[in-house]
Amino acid sequence: MTDRTLPQRSFSVGMLLYDTRYRAMTIQVVAIMCFMLLVAWLIGNTIQNLNALGKGVSFGFLNQPASYDINQRLIEYTSRSTHLRASVVGLLNTLLLAVMGCLLATVIGVFVGVLRLSHNWIVARLMTVYIEVFRNVPVLLWIVFAMAILIDTLPRPADFRGENATASMYFGDTVALTNRGLYIPEPLFMNSLGDLPVLGVFEISLDLLAFVLVLGAGLWATARIRRRADRIQEDTGIRPVTWHWRILLLAGPTAFLLYILGFTLGLPELKGFNFKGGIHMRNSLIALWLALSLYTAAFIAEAVRAGIMAVSKGQTEAAYSLGLRPGRTMSLVILPQALRVIIPPLISHYLNLTKNSSLAIAVGYMDVTGTLGGITLNQTGRELESILLLMACYLAISLSVSAVLNWYNDRVRLKER
Amino acid sequence: MAHSAFVRDGLIAPKPPPMTEVGAIGWMRANLFSGWLNSILTLASVAGTVFVFYELLPWMFQSSWTANSVAECRAAIAGAHGDGVNGACWAVIRERYLQLLYGFYPANMYWRPNLTFVLMLVALSPILFPNLPRKMLWFSAVYPFLGYFLLWGGTIWLPISILLGFVVGYFLIALNSARMGLLFGVISGAAGTVIYWIYIASWFAQVAHDLIPIGLTEVESARFGGFMLSTIIGVTGISCSLPIGIMLALGRKSDLLIVKSICVGFIEFIRGVPLITLLFVASTLLNIFLPPGTNFDLILRVVIMVTLFASAYLAEVVRGGLAALPTGQFEAADSLGLDYWKSMRLIVLPQALKISIPGIVSTFIGLYKDTTLVSIIGLLDPVGLTTSIRADSAWNGIVWELYAFVAAVFFVFCFSMSRYSMHLERRLQTDHN
Structure with missing residues (x-):
């Protein structure tokens, strides 16, 4: 038998x-050495x-x-608070904007x-125009444009005053749209449970x-009922009729809780030069919200269209032949x-929206770029x-959002064997 | 009993289809009013469109093109179309469109950016249209230096001297790889080029300039602005980031763990942070990272950061192209006995890059739009210029006209590029399904 091992040469x-x-x-050793040298050089210079x-x-x-x-x-934040707290306030504002934007954009x-x-025909054409117009103009331009619209075309608070006011509130004097922002009613509780301090850093309303x-x-209860109906x-x-139970379970306890807590709406009112009371959404927030959502929505729409087109036509025809109506x-x-095709691009559009929210600095919305990266x-x-x-x-936000959505993507993905 | 059954022995002449099924009415019934929901949508869309045009068209056309300030403009509109008419003041565009295009670039030298732009199209054409002669690629290679010289001016010897660095490197590689093997050739070439750039290039430029002074009037970076600035940043960013992006994509796909983790780390870091933070780095931090005393101008710093930014995104695009390539191609290259770089250069990358061209174009569109962010760190791109024009006392109060103009120009650029990329996608489709 021949010896098949290679001749042992000395190293x-x-x-x-x-x-x-x-x-x-x-190669790897050389690469890591070059990398370390580069890092060392940068740190040394710094x-x-x-x-x-x-x-x-x-x-x-x-x-x-x-x-x-x-x-x-x-x-809670005052000008005597620390820079750290200012950054956290900014971060929360970023997150608020990102969540609101992602929801509306979706x-x-x-x-x-x-x-x-x-x-x-005409609806499809209009939507194409919308998508192309919003996709091909920089988002920063949309943001400043939206801000300019809000400031220049909406009535001033002073216009709401007096006998011959030129502007009026909407929905039975509950919502005021002014060039300083949107005032909407806020929920108030007569028998409030108070606030729960969390780690001594901030407070969550117990209500x-x-x-x-x-x-x-x-x-949870309605989901249980639905699953039981599915099983039956x-x-x-035969599907048991459950909708009245579901509505009762959803609305009943909530209404009871609101009644116990003494729920009222705090309405915005014109006092002096401005509106007081209610929730004040600043127009910088509204402008950013609308601009970012409309811009990102154009991309999401394309992703949705691509996803729908990826489902073969046979599926539609099969559903029609089963007698399902187009909506169902x-x-x-x-x-x-x-959804399986849509979710991966959707993740990246959500992340883009979150990153684009840093443009808030252009209209003076105090997000984390405005506080930590700006004034601080x-x-x-x-x-x-x-x-x-x-x-x-931003890295933490991006990585955690993509981790969560990737987990979701894995869950809905077609299990191939 | 006689059979009285009727048997037809000829065909009935076809009747014309009902009026409601053909022609304009039939089309409308099928496409606009096929059900009550569709009818409502149609009517609402028509109403919305009519409303928008009804509001917008008078504003656009009951306008003034000739005034020299906002007040004059309002007066001219009121005089021509009656009091209380709200018309556009396009005069601001007529007066400032050159500024929006070129920034504060000296007016008597506009031919330089114009020529640069035309030459850019020439340099791009052999890359975009493969049936042009391959020799034109030499011009594309020289173009960045030519463009720099035309835009910034100064002596012609500086770009030539920098270009010579590549020639030096090439000769070193050719000489040494014949004698000592390819690897040492490449290393010596790279080292030689760097040494030449650091120690000899500026000296050579100086000496050559003293001997034969050829040059253009120097234009400092602070005068750059408008769409010219956006285009410079966008085009330079994307073209410099292409080689880096390809390297990162190859690194990310490589089996070498350390190389791979460095590439993944870089790509994910850049993609995880907004461009604006990288621009902050350019405006405040970059000088701190470099050797003490280094100080170069803001546009260059922005271009560096934009290049890093774009390269991470391009790496992902190229990685998509690599992933779309069947494994058979890699294996075929291996079985031919090609080494890694040869198989990449000759087999894999030509195909992968071809697949990723549409992605590269859309990355470029995104980058071009993102160049507006430089207005936040104080450069005078179109958005930054609108702010400064609005601060001018003559045009204080102008809002929509400027935004509309800037948006329209961006739209024309980006829309035509996206159409081109779709056309490319169709043309590059070599499969038959």
């Missing part, structure tokens, strides 16, 4: 380069430059008082994407918590299958630390 330096067994390792400027790297400034005001805050995007495939809990329980339908072919065909047959940076002169923290914030 030589050239083998590191020309022997495929070692070359991968050599230290040298910072020393020359006479400042080290320190995050101590986060505990100093911020001494600037933030006009929209979701948690609604508009799905609507437009479905309508673009409509057989109705809200109770409301969410009761609503959640109601939703599968067993017997769309919601029961086409969209669930299209300018006041403390800590560019390096501020920008690193800012990037870390």
Whole structure:
């Protein structure tokens, strides 16, 4: 029998380069050395430059008082609060904008994407025009444009005053749309449960918590009933009528809770030069919300259209031949299958919207770029630390959003065997 | 009993289809009024469209093109179309459109950006239209230096001297790889080029300029602005990021764990942060990262950061192209005995890049739109210029006209590029389904 093993040669330096067994390792070692050298070079330069400027790297400034005001805050904040708290306020504003934007963008995007495939000639054309116009103009331009519309075309608060007011409130004097923002009624509770401090950092309203809990329980119960109805339908072919139970379970406890808490609406009222009371949505928030949503919705609409087109025509025909109407065909047959194609691009559009929300700085909305990367940076002169923290914030948002949505994507993906 | 059954022995002449099924009425019934929901949608759409045009058209056309300030403009509109008419003041566009296009570039030198733009189209054409002669690619290679010289001016010897660096590198590679193998050739070529750039290039430019002074009037970066600036940043960003993006994509697909993790880390980091934070880095931090005393102008710093930004996105586009390639292609290249770089260069990348061209174009569209963000760090791109024009006392109060103009120009550029990319997608489709 011949010896099939390779002749054992003694190791030589050239083998590191020309022997495929070692070359991968050599390249990697060289790569990591180059990378470390680059990083070391950058850090060395940074230290040298910072020393020359006479400042080290320190995050101590986060505990100093911020001494600037933030006009929209979701948690307690005064100008005596720290820079850290200012950053958190900004971060919450970013998240608020991102969540509101994603919701509205999804609604508009799905609507437009479905309508673009409509057989109705004029509707399909209009939706195409909408998509092309919004996709091909920079989002920053849309934001400043929306801001200009809100400021220049809406009535001033003063126009609401007096006998011959030129502007009036909507929905029975409950909603006021002014060039300073939108005033809507706020929920007030006569027998409020108070606030629950969380870790001594911020407070959550117990009323809200109770409301969410009761609503959640109601939703869970209705889901149970629906599943039971599904099971009965599968067993017997007859679906029990459950809608009145579901409505009762959902609305009953919630209404009871609201009654106990003494629920009233705090209406906005014109006092002095401005509206007081109610929830004030600043026009910077509204402009950003609309501009970002409409812009992103155009992209989402294209993704939805692509997803629907990816479902083969046979599925539609099969559903029609089963006697399903077009609306139900769309919601029961086409969209669930299209969802698998739609979700990956949808994730990236959500992330784009979140990142684009940093353009808030152009209209003076105090998001995390405006507080941490704007005023805090300018006041403390800590560019390096501020920008690193800012990037870390966005990176954390991006990575966690994509992690959650990727998990969801894995769940709805077609299981191939 | 006689059979009285009727048997037809000829065909009935076909009747014309009912009026409601053919022609304009039939089309409308099928496409606009096929059901009550569709009818409502149609009527609502028509009403909405008519309303928008009814509001917009008078504003657009009851306008003034000749006034020299907002007040004059309003007076002219009131005089021509009656009091209380709200018309557009297009005069601001007539007066400032050159500024919106070129920024504060000296007016007597507009031929330079114009020529650069035309030459850019020439340089791009062999890449976009494969049936043009391949020799034109040489011009594309020289073009960046030519463009720099035309736009910024100064001595012609500086770009030539930098270009010479590549020639030096090429000769070193050709010489040394023949003697010592390809790897050492490449390393010595790269090292030689860098050494030449750091120590010899500026000296050579100086000496050559003293001997034969050829040059154009220098234009400093602060005068750059408008769509010219957007185009410079966008085009430079995308073309510099293409090689980096390809390298990152290859790195991400590679089996080498460390190389792969460096590439993945870079790509995910850049894609995870907004462009505006990278622009903040350009405006405040970049000088801190570089050796003490380094100071170059803001446009260059912005271009560097935009290049890094675009390269991460391009890497993902190219990775998509690589993933779309059947594994058989990689295996065929391996079985031919080609080494990694040869198989990439000759087999894999030509196909992968062809697939990713539409993606590259749409990345470019996105980048071109994103160049408006530089207005936030104080550069005078079209959006930044609208703010400064509105601050002018003569045009204080102008809002819509400027935005409409800027938006229209962006729309024309981006829309035509996206149409081109769709056309390309169809043309590149070589399969037959």
